[in-house]
Amino acid sequence: MSVEMILTPAQRDDLRVVAAMMIPASADHDVPGADDPDIQADILATLGRDTGAVAAALDHLARLAGKPLADLDDAARDAVAKEFRATGGAAAATLSRVVLQCYYRDDRVLRSLNLELRAPFPLGYTLEQGDWSLLDPVKARPPMWRKVT
Amino acid sequence: MNDPVDVLIIGAGASGAAVAWSLADTRMHILCLEQGGWMKPSDYPSNGRDWEARFYGDYSPSPNIRARPEDYPINEDNSPIKVVNFNGVGGSTVMYTAHFPRLHPSDFRVRTLDGVADDWPIDYDTLAPFFAENDRIMGVSGLSGDPAFPPKEAPPMPPLPLGRSGTIFARAMNELGWHWWPSDTTVATADYEGRARCINLGHCTPACAQGAKASTDITYWPLALRAGVELRTHCRVREITTNEHGMATGAVYYDKDGVEQFQGAEVVVIACNGVGTPRLLLNSASGRFRNGLANSSGLVGKNLMFHPYAQLYGYVDEPTDGNRAPPTCLWSKEFYETDPSRDFVRGYALQFVRGCGPIFEAVTSEAKGILPWGAEHHAVFRRLNGHRLGLSAICEDLPEEHNRVTLDPELKDSHGIPAPRVDYTIGENSAKMIEHGLARGRELLAAAGATNICINSPILYGGWHLLGTARMGTDPARSVVNEWGRTHDVKNLFIVDGSVFVTSGGVNPTSTIQAIALYIADQMKQRLANLFD
Numbered sequence: 053m054s055v056e057m058i059l060t061p062a063q064r065d066d067l068r069v070v071a072a073m074m075i076p077a078s079a080d081h082d083v084p085g086a087d088d089p090d091i092q093a094d095i096l097a098t099l100g101r102d103t104g105a106v107a108a109a110l111d112h113l114a115r116l117a118g119k120p121l122a123d124l125d126d127a128a129r130d131a132v133a134k135e136f137r138a139t140g141g142a143a144a145a146t147l148s149r150v151v152l153q154c155y156y157r158d159d160r161v162l163r164s165l166n167l168e169l170r171a172p173f174p175l176g177y178t179l180e181q182g183d184w185s186l187l188d189p190v191k192a193r194p195p196m197w198r199k200v201t
Numbered sequence: 202m203n204d205p206v207d208v209l210i211i212g213a214g215a216s217g218a219a220v221a222w223s224l225a226d227t228r229m230h231i232l233c234l235e236q237g238g239w240m241k242p243s244d245y246p247s248n249g250r251d252w253e254a255r256f257y258g259d260y261s262p263s264p265n266i267r268a269r270p271e272d273y274p275i276n277e278d279n280s281p282i283k284v285v286n287f288n289g290v291g292g293s294t295v296m297y298t299a300h301f302p303r304l305h306p307s308d309f310r311v312r313t314l315d316g317v318a319d320d321w322p323i324d325y326d327t328l329a330p331f332f333a334e335n336d337r338i339m340g341v342s343g344l345s346g347d348p349a350f351p352p353k354e355a356p357p358m359p360p361l362p363l364g365r366s367g368t369i370f371a372r373a374m375n376e377l378g379w380h381w382w383p384s385d386t387t388v389a390t391a392d393y394e395g396r397a398r399c400i401n402l403g404h405c406t407p408a409c410a411q412g413a414k415a416s417t418d419i420t421y422w423p424l425a426l427r428a429g430v431e432l433r434t435h436c437r438v439r440e441i442t443t444n445e446h447g448m449a450t451g452a453v454y455y456d457k458d459g460v461e462q463f464q465g466a467e468v469v470v471i472a473c474n475g476v477g478t479p480r481l482l483l484n485s486a487s488g489r490f491r492n493g494l495a496n497s498s499g500l501v502g503k504n505l506m507f508h509p510y511a512q513l514y515g516y517v518d519e520p521t522d523g524n525r526a527p528p529t530c531l532w533s534k535e536f537y538e539t540d541p542s543r544d545f546v547r548g549y550a551l552q553f554v555r556g557c558g559p560i561f562e563a564v565t566s567e568a569k570g571i572l573p574w575g576a577e578h579h580a581v582f583r584r585l586n587g588h589r590l591g592l593s594a595i596c597e598d599l600p601e602e603h604n605r606v607t608l609d610p611e612l613k614d615s616h617g618i619p620a621p622r623v624d625y626t627i628g629e630n631s632a633k634m635i636e637h638g639l640a641r642g643r644e645l646l647a648a649a650g651a652t653n654i655c656i657n658s659p660i661l662y663g664g665w666h667l668l669g670t671a672r673m674g675t676d677p678a679r680s681v682v683n684e685w686g687r688t689h690d691v692k693n694l695f696i697v698d699g700s701v702f703v704t705s706g707g708v709n710p711t712s713t714i715q716a717i718a719l720y721i722a723d724q725m726k727q728r729l730a731n732l733f734d
Contacts, residue, residue: 073574078576101258153563157250172403173247173411176399177400180364183363196534197350197351198307199306
């Protein structure tokens with residue numbers, strides 16, 4: 053299925069607006085908003101099994117807004133978003149998740165968080181041993197398991 | 202027509218693999234049918250940049266969400282805890298945290314000690330040599346000397362490092378005077394029997410790309426196959442067949458092409474977990490066994506125990522290990538044994554989680570309402586990410602007959618086999634235990650300096666441990682299998698998975714499930730001359 057067929061143009065417009073409401077761009081942190089074209093393209097390209105739930109969430113959003121989200125003023129949009137989060141159920145949660153999971157794997161965002169742009173394998177990570185002397189008082193405890201005979 | 206075999210094992214997970222390996226030295230013709238296939242470590246999530254997102258899709262622990270071809274659906278609408286499992290060679294050991302405690306001696310004597318549930322017909326000492334053998338083959342990392350357990354042999358490998366998160370927890374527990382100990386884990390901390398050591402990929406639960414985490418596809422199965430066991434994959438068993446003498450004759454299954462096949466066998470061993478096993482027995486009803494196979498007691502599918510998890514997490518100022526290490530690292534048995542001053546019997550273990558990755562952090566904290574939408578989002582996320590500490594109270598679930606697995610009258614799997622239906626409620630004793638665990642968890646997180654405390658109780662997708670639905674006992678009216686795993690009703694039919702648990706204990710059960718499987722296999726070998734008497 054082509055990207056254009058996954059969601060209607062109106063749904064894609066609302067998705068872009070609600071994503072920006074969730075995560076706006078920030079000059080302070082040098083990160084794009086979740087309405088960034090690359091992040092939106094990632095969302096659409098990887099919707100997969102979540103397509104139905106996301107479409108349902110966007111339909112619910114459209115019913116609450118009564119018109120395209122972009123046409124509402126800020127106060128009205130905020131009110132719709134509040135209602136959407138309160139009443140959207142599992143579909144709304146899925147929409148939030150797909151936005152967040154695409155946002156927090158974007159290179160620009162990860163760089164801003166000082167995270168490496170790579171998969172965990174094959175390099176892995178280093179884990180410090182920590183302070184094993186903390187175990188000394190526990191080692192000194194008497195047996196605490198319950199005897200059965 | 203397939204040639205009949207001596208032993209047919211159904212399921213290639215934790216227990217099926219252990220039984221296959223143990224029975225191999227009899228030189229009998231042993232065949233295992235597994236509904237899934239072999240896993241490819243190069244496909245595992247931590248190989249790719251989308252490693253976290255796949256947890257919500259094809260590597261979800263929920264079979265209903267994951268919905269791979271080898272998964273079967275489960276109707277769990279009437280349960281506050283959803284089943285999580287994995288289907289494939291290795292079973293749910295492919296997708297577990299590798300936290301590897303044993304049941305305690307007291308867990309086998311619940312009726313005698315506390316007047317509830319039932320005693321097991323076997324005890325800790327009976328299983329001790331099989332625990333040790335299993336630790337060696339699975340490859341356990343840990344530290345001997347834990348005062349919460351009887352003395353035992355040193356684990357083959359040293360424990361996982363404490364790391365930053367473990368150190369914070371350890372300080373807090375020492376301040377409170379609580380017991381804690383580095384967890385036994387099947388994550389290899391050194392190169393071990395062909396497995397490479399852990400390099401802290403962090404995303405351990407949905408399978409280990411390094412192969413450091415023990416799953417039976419890389420531990421027991423290579424040994425069993427080399428010893429001559431045959432493993433046939435993508436074969437889903439529909440029913441066990443019986444003859445006019447009430448003996449099992451084999452199984453009907455669908456092969457990888459969806460073609461119905463019959464496999465004859467002298468002995469049938471079921472290893473399909475506490476949901477899959479009762480499903481198969483109930484679906485094997487016949488004229489002679491009208492209520493399902495091996496179900497003269499009426500207890501097949503009943504007494505399902507899950508372990509309700511009371512989970513808490515909070516955030517500390519200093520950085521934690523986040524997703525950069527195996528998630529579980531410590532346990533505490535401070536509240537494990539019955540304490541008469543409490544308003545419940547039995548107890549729970551506490552297990553500790555180092556942290557999580559950025560996507561999991563964002564998704565869960567947004568859902569909890571502590572990560573806002575709008576301009577504040579970025580600043581708040583930077584205070585949360587990499588600062589989380591988590592813990593869970595894993596509560597002993599007592600057996601209650603109304604908690605059960607039945608066959609769903611409508612839902613079916615891709616082969617048309619009735620799906621299991623789970624009806625489950627959290628009992629009064631468990632509910633009190635959960636409240637106690639949450640209170641202690643808050644206390645501990647406060648001692649660790651954590652704020653923004655969040656709770657998931659019970660963990661919705663926390664039905665990892667599927668126990669009790671074909672319980673073990675000496676009384677055929679009160680149990681499904683005898684004290685060595687043979688069904689009371691069918692003398693050549695054995696069950697070796699978590700279904701046979703009489704009580705659940707308050708720990709992750711894989712170590713005990715495998716020890717029981719090895720014990721039953723050993724009993725079979727000792728009784729070969731009169732196995733069906």
